[in-house]
Amino acid sequence: MKIKNIVIASLLFFLGGSAMFAKDKYLSDFPSEANPITVGDKITKKFLATPHTRFGNPRAEKAPNYITYPDALAWLGAMWYAKVTDNTTLTDGLVKRFEPLFSEEKHLLPKMIHVDYNVVGSVPLEIYMQRGDKRCYELGMRYADSQWELPSDAKPEQKAFADKGFSWQTRVWIDDMFMITTIQSQAYKATGDAKYINRAADEMVMYLSEIQRPNGLFYHSPDAPFFWARGNGWMAAGMAELLSSLPKSNPNYKTIMKAYLTMMQTLKQYQGKEGLWHQLIDGEDTWSETSGTAMFTYAMIVGVKNGWLKAKEYAPVARKGWLGLVSRINADDEVLDVCEGTNIKNDRNHYVNRKRITGDLHAHAPLLWCAAELATMQ
Incomplete structure (x- = not known):
């Protein structure tokens, strides 16, 4: 009996060890230029050295009227990265960058009226969780709470969503499922109050039922039946981020996990030879785009780390993406080939011919999320 138990134990160790080996083999031991800590350090320092952008584009001619989601999500990614690498110098710089928003730069804080604005509250909540600044807690929670507080001048469609228990800021656009879920997940982490993560999960399931296609991907909208990479990236990263915090006991957990797994399976099939995904995911004739690639890579890294995805199958895909x-970071520490801001249009050429921006925070943000996750595996 002892010999049998030893054999069984050895077999279980071998099988578990093989999965761990597959994970470690592909998501660690990178070439020096691709070491996540090397990359994360320089992209964070680049963010700190770059003034607030206009919608993520550092080369935009006009100064920003207010901070919006590309800056906020790069900031958040940099905070995550600095935390997991215990780089207090970077954290100090990121916290110091926020301080003027309580005084001379207060006008740059966006109004709490839109998903692209309210997600900015994720940054002060992260500062609070890392440094205990009560001012940041109060500011961040106002952004989280106001997303469910119907304003007096709400439009009929906004009131209709609120009456169903959803955010009045609901649009059923794919972007929303990173913006809404992130600020609500941050509020849950900061408070421990389950209402925040529960409302995010309810919102996600509603979006999935409305816009996910049978193959797991998402059209930009019902009127724009194209699988635009960055739009799908928001959904992929949003599901991964939400599932990372959502208790398995939540009634929506299985539905979201199934949607996530279906999407990952399809994405795996469309990865390009260079490791990047195309501007239109199923369009091999379209150019390789970095912001969507970074979000897909992040979603897969998180899945492998948490055991949702088989390491042997998905770790090589995530490594190739990273x-x-x-390979698309230039000598000035800027990511190349980032799709410009893109509104909905029922025209394939509209997506194919979008400008390719250099240094846009739409790509720097998810690159930092990836670096933060990979840094914990080195």
Whole structure:
């Protein structure tokens, strides 16, 4: 009996060890230029050295009227990265960058009227969780709470969503499922109050039922039946981020996990030879785009780390995505080939011919999320 138990134990160790080996083999031991800590350090320092952008584009001619989601999500990613690498110098710089928003730069804080604005509250909540600044807690929670507080001048469609228990800021646009879920997840982490993560999960399931296609991907909208990479990236990263915090006991957990797994399976099939995904995911004739690639890579890294995805199957895909991204960082520590801001249009050429921006925070943000996750595996 003892010998049998030893054999069984050895077999279980071998099987578990093989999965761990597959994970470690592909998501660690990178070439020096692709070391997540090397990359994360320089992209964070680049963010700190770059003034607030206009919608993520550091080369935009006009100064920003207010901070919006690309800056906030790069900031958040940099905070996550600095935390997991215990780099207090970077954290100090990121916290110091926020301080003027309580005084001379207060006008740059956006109004609490839109998903792209309210997600900015994720940054002060992260500062609070890392440094205990009560001012940041109060500011961040106002952004989280106001997303469910119907304003007096709400439009009929906004009131209709609120009456169903959803955020009045609901649009059923794919972007929303990173913006809404992130600020609500941050509020849950900061408070421990389950209402925040529960409302995010309810919102996600509603979006999935409305706009996910049978193959797991998402049209930009019902009127724009194209699988635009960055739009799908928001959904992929949003599901991964939400599932990372959502208790398995939540009634929506299985539905969201199934949607996530279906999407990952399809994405795996469309990865390009260089490790990047195309501007239109199923369009091999379209150019390789970095912001969507970074979000897909992040979603897969998180899935492998948490055991949702088989390491043997998905760790090589995530590694290839990371190496492809790193190959698109120029000598000025800027990511190349980032799709410009893109509104909905029922025209394939509208997506194919979008400008390719250099240094846009739409790509720097998810690159930092990836670096933060990978840094914990080195």
